[in-house]
Amino acid sequence: MGILEVKNVGKRFGGLQALGDVNLSIAENTVHAIIGPNGAGKSTLLNCLVGKLIPDTGSVMFDGQSVLGRKPYEINQMGISRVFQTPEIFADLSVMENMMIPCFAKRDGAFQLNAISSIPSQKDMIERAEHMLDDMNMADKRAMHAGSLSRGDKRRLEIGMCLSQEPRLLLLDEPTAGMARADTNNTIDLLKQISEERDITIAIIEHDMHVVFSLAERITVLAQGTPLVEDTPDKIKGNPKVREAYLGETQDAA
Amino acid sequence: MGLNKKDFTLLLIVAILCLFAPFILNPFPEGSALAQFNAGYPDLMQRLVIFGIFAIGFNILFGLTGYLSFGHAAFLGVGSYAAIWMMKLLTMNVIPAIVVSVLVAGVFSLLVGWISLRRSGIYFSILTLAFAQMSYSLAYSVLTPITGGETGLQPKVDDPRILDRVLEISTSQRANLFGLDMNTSHVVRLGDWAFTFNAGYYLAAIVMLVAFYISIRIFRSPFGMMLRAVKSNQQRLNYTGLNSKPYTLAAFVISGMYAGLAGGLLVAMDTQVGAERMFWTASGEVVLMTILGGAGTLIGPVLGAGFIKYMENIVSKINKSILEQWFAFMPDGIEDLLITLVYPFIGKGWHLTLGILFMLVVIFLPGGLVEGGQRVGRLFKRKKPADDKPDGKTTPAE
Numbered sequence: 220m221g222i223l224e225v226k227n228v229g230k231r232f233g234g235l236q237a238l239g240d241v242n243l244s245i246a247e248n249t250v251h252a253i254i255g256p257n258g259a260g261k262s263t264l265l266n267c268l269v270g271k272l273i274p275d276t277g278s279v280m281f282d283g284q285s286v287l288g289r290k291p292y293e294i295n296q297m298g299i300s301r302v303f304q305t306p307e308i309f310a311d312l313s314v315m316e317n318m319m320i321p322c323f324a325k326r327d328g329a330f331q332l333n334a335i336s337s338i339p340s341q342k343d344m345i346e347r348a349e350h351m352l353d354d355m356n357m358a359d360k361r362a363m364h365a366g367s368l369s370r371g372d373k374r375r376l377e378i379g380m381c382l383s384q385e386p387r388l389l390l391l392d393e394p395t396a397g398m399a400r401a402d403t404n405n406t407i408d409l410l411k412q413i414s415e416e417r418d419i420t421i422a423i424i425e426h427d428m429h430v431v432f433s434l435a436e437r438i439t440v441l442a443q444g445t446p447l448v449e450d451t452p453d454k455i456k457g458n459p460k461v462r463e464a465y466l467g468e469t470q471d472a473a
Numbered sequence: 474m475g476l477n478k479k480d481f482t483l484l485l486i487v488a489i490l491c492l493f494a495p496f497i498l499n500p501f502p503e504g505s506a507l508a509q510f511n512a513g514y515p516d517l518m519q520r521l522v523i524f525g526i527f528a529i530g531f532n533i534l535f536g537l538t539g540y541l542s543f544g545h546a547a548f549l550g551v552g553s554y555a556a557i558w559m560m561k562l563l564t565m566n567v568i569p570a571i572v573v574s575v576l577v578a579g580v581f582s583l584l585v586g587w588i589s590l591r592r593s594g595i596y597f598s599i600l601t602l603a604f605a606q607m608s609y610s611l612a613y614s615v616l617t618p619i620t621g622g623e624t625g626l627q628p629k630v631d632d633p634r635i636l637d638r639v640l641e642i643s644t645s646q647r648a649n650l651f652g653l654d655m656n657t658s659h660v661v662r663l664g665d666w667a668f669t670f671n672a673g674y675y676l677a678a679i680v681m682l683v684a685f686y687i688s689i690r691i692f693r694s695p696f697g698m699m700l701r702a703v704k705s706n707q708q709r710l711n712y713t714g715l716n717s718k719p720y721t722l723a724a725f726v727i728s729g730m731y732a733g734l735a736g737g738l739l740v741a742m743d744t745q746v747g748a749e750r751m752f753w754t755a756s757g758e759v760v761l762m763t764i765l766g767g768a769g770t771l772i773g774p775v776l777g778a779g780f781i782k783y784m785e786n787i788v789s790k791i792n793k794s795i796l797e798q799w800f801a802f803m804p805d806g807i808e809d810l811l812i813t814l815v816y817p818f819i820g821k822g823w824h825l826t827l828g829i830l831f832m833l834v835v836i837f838l839p840g841g842l843v844e845g846g847q848r849v850g851r852l853f854k855r856k857k858p859a860d861d862k863p864d865g866k867t868t869p870a871e
Binding site: 290292301303331 | 476701708716727
């Protein structure tokens with residue numbers, strides 16, 4: 220039994236069957252990649268997992284509990300953190316404040332009217348945020364405006380913010396999209412390090428095969444809203460069905 | 474007091490300005506040509522600090538969360554009605570009136586906020602505007618038994634005033650603080666200058682300082698940080714396990730209570746209420762004050778409120794004959810020309826002056842008067858070696 224169990228999930232937008240009949244099981248403490256050509260339903264599936272969309276049919280169980288019908292913040296409090304395709308950070312706040320907010324969310328829950336104590340008096344929160352910034356190699360940027368960070372640093376910060384909540388499942392939506400090669404490799408190294416050092420399950424949606432094959436332990440190939448095949452990276456590479464549906468395309472493009 | 478050095482200094486400066494306002498606002502001797510620029514009379518000084526409170530509260534909602542309410546005058550009005558009813562039913566002492574005005578405005582803003590915050594952006598603004606206009610219309614028509622309709626409300630001789638009668642305090646209908654009449658003024662004459670010290674003003678100023686202090690604490694608290702996060706990226710906030718709705722609702726209620734406090738104080742200073750206090754232009758005015766001063770900054774709203782109330786009371790009182798006096802020394806032709814040019818901007822035309830200033834500020838100083846001050850400050854600092862310390866101010870609203 221995996222930490223995330225997706226059973227018979229279907230989602231229709233008007234005349235378009237975005238997800239057909241998706242079954243997916245993600246085992247605990249693995250890195251699981253979901254790949255597939257454009258329009259395969261990867262993002263729709265992800266949105267069904269985090270509460271942005273509610274599937275028409277099927278069930279999504281996280282650690283034995285259904286996530287369906289819960290709001291994004293409730294699902295996050297259950298232990299699922301999401302990294303977006305374009306980094307979603309608090310651009311108007313400082314890097315340090317960005318890191319403190321998830322720390323507060325972890326300690327105080329979804330809402331806490333903490334209007335009288337000052338932030339500097341929250342020593343444990345500051346310590347935790349600083350520790351996380353250290354882990355992300357961003358300690359020297361703590362006073363910076365988060366909006367003025369480079370693309371790669373924004374991504375690092377966002378991943379750090381998600382990790383500071385100590386999630387059990389980290390979902391990444393094309394984390395290297397639009398990144399330069401060097402930034403991509405840095406992100407791969409960071410994610411590798413995270414999965415080795417932490418007690419965490421990572422599910423990653425990715426277009427870039429280089430990223431997928433450097434990271435993933437299991438790969439699910441999605442095509443036209445249904446899983447085509449699920450296997451280890453080596454087997455996926457050799458699978459003729461996958462080559463036909465997906466890999467052939469990218470090799471031509473590359 | 475739980476404030477860092479910079480904030481404490483700011484609070485101290487505001488406190489000193491409030492304390493010496495009767496001097497500072499009266500720089501010109503009586504009877505001189507510039508005496509009409511004096512603002513040190515009780516009625517205006519009271520308004521300066523009371524509308525300061527209104528704007529400070531509005532800034533907690535608009536400056537921090539970015540939710541633009543266009544109906545905050547409704548809470549001011551509700552607070553005023555609550556205060557006047559306390560004076561009619563209970564006592565002319567201002568304390569119950571002020572406390573109840575805050576509570577009633579808080580409950581009312583909880584209701585309005587709970588409904589309006591289902592939407593954001595322009596739809597939120599329209600919903601709050603609709604609520605305020607509804608309140609205004611109701612106060613004028615259906616609710617006349619409670620609001621006095623067109624005539625408004627004021628304390629009457631035959632009001633019950635239970636507490637005053639039981640305690641046999643006094644039968645006067647003047648607002649007081651444990652016997653100290655709010656209208657009590659003490660005039661100090663120094664040469665040609667006359668400085669007025671008014672009990673009501675100092676009560677309002679003390680309340681304003683407390684309100685300002687609480688606002689600083691909110692700005693610097695984890696709650697304040699969450700409110701800024703709401704403004705910055707609500708999507709990230711929701712995917713970080715935080716429910717933005719109660720945060721925005723709490724900010725809405727707090728700012729509604731500030732508005733109610735301002736409404737209660739207005740009644741404490743001048744014991745009458747009319748429905749026009751809730752009209753949408755009054756809601757618009759507090760938006761102007763906050764943006765003009767600098768939304769999202771601590772001191773900005775107070776500056777904006779002071780600026781607009783000063784303009785309203787001073788510039789609007791300049792009339793043609795005063796202009797003629799000013800330009801009398803010039804040759805006739807030029808005098809007439811200047812009067813013709815300046816006349817549209819004074820007296821009843823003060824809105825034109827305000828409008829132009831507002832446009833200039835929004836276009837050239839998006840951070841309001843506070844940003845203007847910072848720019849001037851930097852101009853002087855540039856001579857010294859640059860020390861780039863990050864200031865605690867938040868980015869202004871777009």
